[in-house]
Amino acid sequence: xxxxxxxxxxxxxxxxxxxxxxxxxxxxxxxxxxxxxxxxxxxxxxxxxxxxxxxxxxxxxxxxxxxxxxxxxxxxxxxxxxxxxxxxxxxxxxxxxxxxxxxxxxxxxxxxxxxxxxxxxxxxxxxxxxxxxx
Amino acid sequence: xxxxxxxxxxxxxxxxxxxxxxxxxxxxxxxxxxxxxxxxxxxxxxxxxxxxxxxxxxxxxxxxxxxxxxxxxxxxxxxxxxxxxxxxxxxxxxxxxxxxxxxxxxxxxxxxxxxxxxxxxxxxxxxxxxxxxx
DNA sequence: CCATATACGACTGAACAGGTCCTATTTTGG
DNA sequence: CCAAAATAGGACCTGTTCAGTCGTATATGG
Ligand code: SF4
Ligand code: SF4
Numbered sequence: 001x002x003x004x005x006x007x008x009x010x011x012x013x014x015x016x017x018x019x020x021x022x023x024x025x026x027x028x029x030x031x032x033x034x035x036x037x038x039x040x041x042x043x044x045x046x047x048x049x050x051x052x053x054x055x056x057x058x059x060x061x062x063x064x065x066x067x068x069x070x071x072x073x074x075x076x077x078x079x080x081x082x083x084x085x086x087x088x089x090x091x092x093x094x095x096x097x098x099x100x101x102x103x104x105x106x107x108x109x110x111x112x113x114x115x116x117x118x119x120x121x122x123x124x125x126x127x128x129x130x131x132x133x134x
Numbered sequence: 135x136x137x138x139x140x141x142x143x144x145x146x147x148x149x150x151x152x153x154x155x156x157x158x159x160x161x162x163x164x165x166x167x168x169x170x171x172x173x174x175x176x177x178x179x180x181x182x183x184x185x186x187x188x189x190x191x192x193x194x195x196x197x198x199x200x201x202x203x204x205x206x207x208x209x210x211x212x213x214x215x216x217x218x219x220x221x222x223x224x225x226x227x228x229x230x231x232x233x234x235x236x237x238x239x240x241x242x243x244x245x246x247x248x249x250x251x252x253x254x255x256x257x258x259x260x261x262x263x264x265x266x267x268x
Numbered sequence: 269c270c271a272t273a274t275a276c277g278a279c280t281g282a283a284c285a286g287g288t289c290c291t292a293t294t295t296t297g298g
Numbered sequence: 299c300c301a302a303a304a305t306a307g308g309a310c311c312t313g314t315t316c317a318g319t320c321g322t323a324t325a326t327g328g
Contacts, residue, residue: 195303
């Protein structure tokens, strides 16, 4: 399987929703959860990760919520995924966990072709800006 | 996570190994398992799937084994993956399991951009031939 | 002070992946 | 004819991951 996690999908939808609002406008997790029928706790957790990475800022308390910190055209999708997953999406174990993580690394014949595919995917995600997915 | 399964990796390595031999030469599952230190049963199972898909032919009994059915330059990697997984690798649920499979499908804002990434990946795998990964 | 909102970790159940095991069946060489 | 070598294919086990839930703490506007 080669699939994006729901966390990432929900995160992209959520930050995309925030991006549709005028810059600086505050959006609550509940509003997003309701708008897309996503479990509130999941959205909340993802938004917290995005906050920790600095892509959005949070305001606690009554009338609190989240807002973008910069222009949607300046946020590559890869950065959002990275913030949520803690790493780039990689198609093979040895690319993220190092050579020692795979028992067949030394005799593996498919490493270099897979690295090309990997580069392909990374380029796709890093050239795609948040402004393009709203 | 967006990762190729070990089955696919082992399958690519295995059929790559067969491709290094002169056309028509028969290779046993045991030989491949030994050469790459991959569990025999896994290699065997993957080779059986490749056989069912017609990419390789099998010969049972003593002196049996597997052999390619066509030139490695004519076998796209996507076809090998497809044979092993039973489908193309897709990055989102709705692309393989249909719109109904995802609860947020109707309000999902990220479908179309993800479809572009998907097309990108598919092109990468379908233009890469077995002959390139040996 | 209290309703509303974020922060954050623990927990659960289901699904999946990787790997093992077991039993057929086919085929060849002796 | 028979034993060994090889594919065929399913059942099973086990650890991990994933999606989702819960509980509790903290901040803050009014
Ligand atoms: S070494 Fe080869 S088999 Fe192992 S993870 Fe990397 S690409 Fe996959
Ligand atoms: S509809 Fe959107 S969220 Fe659901 S699987 Fe497709 S892309 Fe992912």
